[in-house]
Amino acid sequence: MTNLASRITRLPIAHDPAQAAEITAQFSDLGAQAARLMGAVSGSSPYLRDLALKERDWLATAFDDPEAALAAELSRDAALAELPSMLRQAKRRVALLAALADLAGVWSLEEVTGALTALADRAVDLSIRRLVEDEVRRGKLPDATNAGGMVAIAMGKMGARELNYSSDIDLICLFDETRYGADWQEARQAFVRVTRKMTAILSDNTAEGYVFRSDLRLRPDASVTPVCISMAAAESYYESVGRTWERAAYIKARPCGGDIAAGERFLSTLTPFVWRKHLDFAAIQDAHDMRLRIREHRGLHGPLVIEGHDMKLGQGGIREIEFFTQTRQLIAGGRDPSLRDRTTVGGLAALARQGWIPAGIAEELTALYRAHREVEHRLQMIADQQTHKMPVSPEAIDRVAHLAGQDPEAFRVDLLARLERTAELTEGFFAPPEVEKAPELTERQSSIVDGWAAYPALRSDRAQAIFRRIRPQLLRRMQEAGHMDEALMSFDGFLRGLPAGVQIFSLFDSNPQLVDLIVDIAAVSPRLSVYLSRNASVLDAVLGGSFFAAWPGAPLLRAELAKRLDAVGDYEGKLDAARRWMKEWHFRIGVHHLRGLTDAFESGKEYADLAEAALCALWPVSVEEFGRKHGPQPGRGAALVAMGSLGAARLTSASDLDLIVIYDADGVEESNGPKPLATRTYFARLTQAFLTAVTAPMSEGRLYEVDMRLRPSGRQGPVATGIAAFRTYQMEEAWTWEHLALTRARPIAGDPSLMAEVEALRRDVLTARGGDARILSDISDMRQKLAAAKPSSGPWDAKNGPGRMMDVELAAQSCALRTGDGARRVEAQLRVGRTAGLLTAEEENILLNAYRLCWRLQAATRLLTERELLSDDLGQGGRAFIQRETSMNGTLADEMAARSGAAAGVIERMLAEGPQPRAPIP
Secondary structure, eight states: OOOTGGGOOOOOOOSSHHHHHHHHHHTGGGOHHHHHHHHHHHHHOHHHHHHHHHTHHHHHHHHHOHHHHHHHHHTOOOOTTTHHHHHHHHHHHHHHHHHHHHHTTOSOHHHHHHHHHHHHHHHHHHHHHHHHHHHHHTTSSSOOGGGGGEEEEEEHHHHTTOOOTTOOEEEEEEEOGGGTGGGHHHHHHHHHHHHHHHHHHHHOOBTTBOSOOEEOTTSTTTTTSOSEEEHHHHHHHHHHHOOHHHHHHTTSOEEEEEOHHHHHHHHHHTHHHHSOSSOOTHHHHHHHHHHHHHHHHHTOOSOOOSTTOBTTTSTTSHHHHHHHHHHHHHHHTTTOGGGOOSSHHHHHHHHHHTTSSOHHHHHHHHHHHHHHHHHHHHHHHHHOOOOOBOOSSHHHHHHHHHHTTSOHHHHHHHHHHHHHHHHHHHHHHHSOOOOOOOOOOOHHHHHHHHGGGGSGGGOSHHHHHHHHHHHHHHHHHHHHHSOHHHHHHHHHHHHHHOSOOHHHHHHHHHOHHHHHHHHHHHHHOHHHHHHHHHOGGGHHHHTSSOTTSOOOOHHHHHHHHHHHHHTOOSHHHHHHHHHHHHHHHHHHHHHHHHTTSSOHHHHHHHHHHHHHHHHHHHHHHHHHHHHHHHOSOSTTEEEEEEEHHHHTTOOOTTOOEEEEEEEEOTTOOBOOSSSOOBHHHHHHHHHHHHHHHHHOOBTTBOSOOEEOTTSTTGGGSOSEEEHHHHHHHHHHTOOHHHHHHHTTOEEEESOHHHHHHHHHHHHHHHHHHTTOTTHHHHHHHHHHHHHHHSOOOSTTOSSSSTTSHHHHHHHHHHHHHHHTOOOOSHHHHHHHHHHTTSSOHHHHHHHHHHHHHHHHHHHHHHHHOSSOOOGGGOOHHHHHHHHHHHTOSTTHHHHHHHHHHHHHHHHHHHHSSSOOOOOOOO
């Protein structure tokens, strides 16, 4: 329990000492502290003096326990006829109590505004419910349950629980038309009456005063729509013509009266409208334009002075801090729900926590906001006027200073300093930078740049205006990076592929570091530039704070994606979410590789981790979706098995994924679901459903390309195989090449016991089949067929040809098969071969040297181009990247020929007919 009179920590200075003494005497029976407070307050505020005199008897109770007094007022109820009078009395009491607790330093800003907002919520809710009940009594509505489906959405300060002493309350009144079927238009007429009568109850200024002035103009298309509209009509409006300022307004939106649950459902449907899925830096320009229009309309331009300054809308005022916060929330809140705080102070704290603004700036703006709001409150306490403007006369300013508990001169100095600091912190965020002068271009370069005007990304006036600001910086950075013609042509390909430009140009405009990144990419990797133009949203991830952090690994990636998918309601939404997530991480790996933060082997492992995480997180989602129709998986279900490069956990940026599916129905012949399927059909269709989930081109593109030709019997075999049949096939029918493929098989998703059995079976097959006398001749035949089908395209072909990557991988797999070892990676398989005596240490080193050079070149090639790498096609940036990755200069082709030639000799020796393993090497 808090005794207000005994806990006064800040006592205002009386503006009129004589009047203060008189008022003090009138309240002497409340106690010395209370009487002194009333005298000091009333001497500066006629409004509070009048309230205190009207509620003199009630004040004694309020002073003893303000929290209980507030709770009692908020719990009051009344029939419709008595409601207006009861609410007006409650408003007087709550406003007086909040003011005294505020001025005495007992309540914080949030407690004061929270008390006023709680009263507003109660007043709105009671008014709606009583008026709906009246409509039901009159036969105009069928049912008053949950206010008949009508809800008031609190906007602005009321929505954020930040009401002032003399605030308007901004409301949007809606009703759930689905409750009324064909009669919804008649219901709308009743709700329009309810809204108008509610406004009168709250806003009419009677002999007892008013409750809250109510403003309904924030509703959709307010000039032509009725004061209460259906939720469907409102949703349609926002989807079709909703504007940025309306998106910003809905940051603070909150159901405050009537059918709260229906209001929450409505706000949930607006989530895609308010919170865009990509970073929305275009909102900065919209907010800047809005600020300028407000200032122009209100005549708020000019030098910053205290006299007559608008604390809300003027330079350095409250709205500047609110715009700063809300705009940042709009930019990133679509990707990060933790930023969606309704309050200004909470929003600043959330932005700081997530790294969108420095913590020091958030703390400073919070302090400035609270100080500004305190001055705003003092202005409104004086005469209960909805004003935000400082007085013009020195005497009136002195009165505000006294209510703030400050010496008038110190008050002026402090206030001006706060306004100037607020303007300094916020103005730079909104004001577009000055356009720098464009660098000199050659005739050819100018021709390329002139052609940009015809691209789709620059078709709108707004996109052109933003691009004009960033173009000089882009061109200057290309010059500084060197190889400008190459970078310009690559950037031209990027720009040509963009379907729209406003968002991406705004991103560059607000984040100059992205310009450096795009120039780096354009100067080195045309393929990554094209990827970026098709998936420009991946740049959002660069600004997320962890883009250059250490690689998290497959388990953490899997958990992150699973959490993201859990947050999406529908199945197609989950598939698109998985695609967006994968592309962001895929782009990150490429950028890290391009900039030398990782090498080819690290990036190869990261691409494999990413693919594994994506498949493992999506597998249970697909299984669950399929099970809705056909029931859960029979028996132990299916296991997803990675083959090829994914099984060996090493991919390039362009690798497709080799997969097979093995299931164990455990004797169950049919699934148990709404549409049951025979077991074999069930798992075949489940596999197809999963393949569709991974490979289908959706709005976010494909997740991966998948190849299932490594399953038993290849294209002719079923897409899913029972584990017993798989064992029989591998032991009795499979070809040597299928056993070689099994050396890299790795179960990655499914029932753990089934995955363990598949792994045990893999090792059993390798052990049983590794001694087959036909292995060497079969592998020799395979090499010849591969050489004929995929000959080397030239000296820069790292993949195909004798002694190159595929050839060394084949030799490594033969070591694992012949020894029955479970190793999957090339290095581990060759080590097994050396240990078993199939290779000497020197031969192992020859093969490893060839493979490592080939892999580095292959990984770099796939990042640079979709085609085979030809030296003449590489720009200077691409050649520099290749040289760095392979540690070679002009000798790469010669080194490739030498290493692959030596490796080919070792492989031919290994595969010669009749050699027996030598004594194992320790």
